[in-house]
Amino acid sequence: MSDTTIQIVTLVALCVLAGSAIAMVVYVIQLRRNNRTVREHDRLWRDRLYTCPSCGALMVQGWAQLGRGIVWAQRRRGRPGGLSSIGDTLPNTQSMHLRMASNMAWRCPKCALVLIDHKKMVN
Numbered sequence: 001m002s003d004t005t006i007q008i009v010t011l012v013a014l015c016v017l018a019g020s021a022i023a024m025v026v027y028v029i030q031l032r033r034n035n036r037t038v039r040e041h042d043r044l045w046r047d048r049l050y051t052c053p054s055c056g057a058l059m060v061q062g063w064a065q066l067g068r069g070i071v072w073a074q075r076r077r078g079r080p081g082g083l084s085s086i087g088d089t090l091p092n093t094q095s096m097h098l099r100m101a102s103n104m105a106w107r108c109p110k111c112a113l114v115l116i117d118h119k120k121m122v123n
């Protein structure tokens with residue numbers, strides 16, 4: 001390979017890397033803008049007692065850390081496929097903070113049901 005070819009390949013590789021980095025920064029900024037995060041406080045839990053929709057027992061308050069977020073689809077549209085993008089996640093379910101934000105959640109251990117609040121995340 002000639003020096004000129006090596007220089008062109010290197011330049012193309014650098015452009016691809018720079019483009020990927022810029023796309024990632026834009027994505028993270030957009031994601032942070034679309035996610036509402038609040039500080040943890042006891043008042044968040046005030047009047048937030050829920051009963052299990054299956055057995056009627058009081059659900060246990062807790063936190064859910066959702067990692068890559070919740071990809072949710074209406075039943076009639078079919079299950080989300082492997083090509084679901086990160087942009088398909090429900091709002092406020094994907095944390096991009098160094099200290100991962102969590103969602104308030106309620107769980108019925110007996111029925112293995114979880115109720116998740118995704119109006120906001122808590123950090």
Ligand SMILES: [Zn+2]
Pocket residue numbers: 052053054055056057108109110111112113
């Ligand atoms: Zn239950």
